Amino acid sequence: MIRTALIVAGGKGLRMGSELPKQFLLMAAKPVLMHTLEAFHRYDEAMQLIVVLPREQQSYWKQLCSDYHFTLNHLIADGGETRFHSVQNGLMLVQEPGLVAVHDGVRPFVSQEVIARCYEAAETQLAAIPVIDVFETVRHLTPQGSETVNRDDYKLVQTPQVFEVGLLKNAYSQAYSTHFTDDASVVEALGVSITLVEGNRENIKITTPFDLKVGSALLACLI
8 A cells, every 4th residue: 555645835934933934944954844754754765755835935945955965755746825725736646545644844743653653543444633632721712701621622633644545635626615724624524534543742833933942952852
């Protein structure tokens, strides 16, 4: 069965306060996106890697690969107007039959165990996503103000979200909706159940200067 990782990297770096897109920012002397691709390559060296990037960023990425001697084999797909459309474009390059993971390009700290759990669950359940517990108190906004809710009833969702390829392609043939907040929500719109697996708390999304500092500290611990 063919395993593919579709790495979506369309960030513009606005919350980072940088003109450089966040996936290209350096962390431990290497662009964040390279760390992310390496995580999947370590899991399965035979895996097909696809990076989805806005067309205007692709030449810069190729230059980075040359500058940093980054030689992991990967395909590049054009980013779309939204994340939904970016995944649609990337799926055109995904081979069937098989399993495909959709992963945020700025989540370089996904563990090998989490990647494995997601693929293994999707092999039998068709759709699997990693989640972690909510550790903070959660309040629900109401017309009257707000109220505390039981945090045990909620999970925080991460990526990679892994699906049987045919199922995900079918899901992404639907018309775009603003209710689609991740790939699981697109698949759920077909009436398909999503299997939850345990994620890893270090699997943070690098979107702010604080995240970049945390990520650099995490890398220092891992080296």
